Amino acid sequence: MKIxxxxxxxxxxxxxxxxxxxxxxxANNTSxxxxxxxxxxxxxxxxxxxxxxxxxxxxxxxxxxxxxxDGWDQSAIIFPKGINQGFTEHQxxxxxxxxxxxxxxxxxxxxxxxxxSIEKIIVDGRTFKSFYLEELQRQKIFEVVYKGEDFSILxxxxxxxxxxxxxxxxxxxxxxxxxxxxxxIETDTELKEFRLKKRAILGQLDESAALKAKDYANxxxxxxxxxxxxxxxxxxxTR
Numbered sequence: 001m002k003i004x005x006x007x008x009x010x011x012x013x014x015x016x017x018x019x020x021x022x023x024x025x026x027a028n029n030t031s032x033x034x035x036x037x038x039x040x041x042x043x044x045x046x047x048x049x050x051x052x053x054x055x056x057x058x059x060x061x062x063x064x065x066x067x068x069x070d071g072w073d074q075s076a077i078i079f080p081k082g083i084n085q086g087f088t089e090h091q092x093x094x095x096x097x098x099x100x101x102x103x104x105x106x107x108x109x110x111x112x113x114x115x116x117s118i119e120k121i122i123v124d125g126r127t128f129k130s131f132y133l134e135e136l137q138r139q140k141i142f143e144v145v146y147k148g149e150d151f152s153i154l155x156x157x158x159x160x161x162x163x164x165x166x167x168x169x170x171x172x173x174x175x176x177x178x179x180x181x182x183x184x185i186e187t188d189t190e191l192k193e194f195r196l197k198k199r200a201i202l203g204q205l206d207e208s209a210a211l212k213a214k215d216y217a218n219x220x221x222x223x224x225x226x227x228x229x230x231x232x233x234x235x236x237x238t239r
Contacts, residue, residue, distance in 0.1 A: 064177030066159050068094040069123070072104045079119045089113075092123060096157045096179060099141045101128070115139060131191055142184065145227050146234050151204050153194065153230075154184040198224040205237060213237035 076092040079085075091104045100112045101121055113121070115130035122128070127144040131154065142154035162176040185194035185204065194200060198217075201224050202210045216222065216236045222229040 062161070062175040062177055064179070066095055066097040066177055068096055068157060068179075074123050076101065077122045078113065079121070081117050081119045083119075086122075092121075094123075094128070094141070094157070096159045099139075101141070115141065120144075131186060133191060145183070146231050148234060148238055150187065152186045153196075153201075154186055154191075155227075156182045156184055158182065196225050196227075196230070201230070201234075209237045 072091040072093055074092050075088055075090045077086040077088055089103050093102055093104075094100075095102050095112070098112070100114060102110045102112045105111055118130070120127055120129045127147075128141055129144055130139045130141050132138070133140045133156075140156060142156050144152060145155050146153040158180045160178045160180060162178050164175050183194045183196045184191055202213060205213060213233050213236070217224065217229075217233050220232075222233050224230055224233065
């Protein structure tokens with residue numbers, strides 16, 4: 001009988017501790033979202049901003065990273081939809097695996113931003129926007145390589161896990177994250193995978209613009225596969 005009473009008391013205490021911990025997590029999440037709304041409201045004339053949540057990153061013993069940028073030193077300018085003015089968030093990074101921008105808080109907590117009410121995010125002059133990708137049946141964040149009147153060239157990021165191997169010849173004792181890049185072309189009617197090659201790019205231009213693009217690239221020795229040089233070629237050809 002004494003054993004049954006002791007077990008009942010232990011179970012009751014355990015349930016109480018668990019509920020208290022859950023309450024603290026909910027309170028912290030609510031507080032963090034409220035803080036973000038307060039920051040955005042103060043910088044954006046009191047307008048409401050949504051689309052943030054807080055969580056804790058699990059720790060894995062893997063090489064590489066699921067994050068696009070090295071470290072958390074980047075600041076980002078976030079532009080809410082329908083508002084021309086943006087606000088700045090510090091310690092930002094792009095989580096490729098989740099396709100979310102995140103900012104690091106104290107400890108191991110992370111605040112994530114989705115694009116429900118965000119038009120674009122700019123990091124170090126690089127523009128990121130959300131598009132609906134049919135093959136995934138959901139929104140995905142892309143980096144905008146080039147934006148023109150008739151088409152845009154986007155850059156999508158994915159991350160794969162290369163599993164560890166016990167084979168000593170492979171020298172791979174731990175799992176490893178491998179970041180990959182895929183280019184897409186976006187028009188008024190579709191968003192599809194696209195190869196960053198001269199022929200494919202020229203095929204998106206009319207005859208006059210294609211001729212200007214080829215002449216400019218030859219004259220100034222510019223490459224269609226280099227993103228910075230490609231922007232220069234297309235901006236000249238389509239102006």
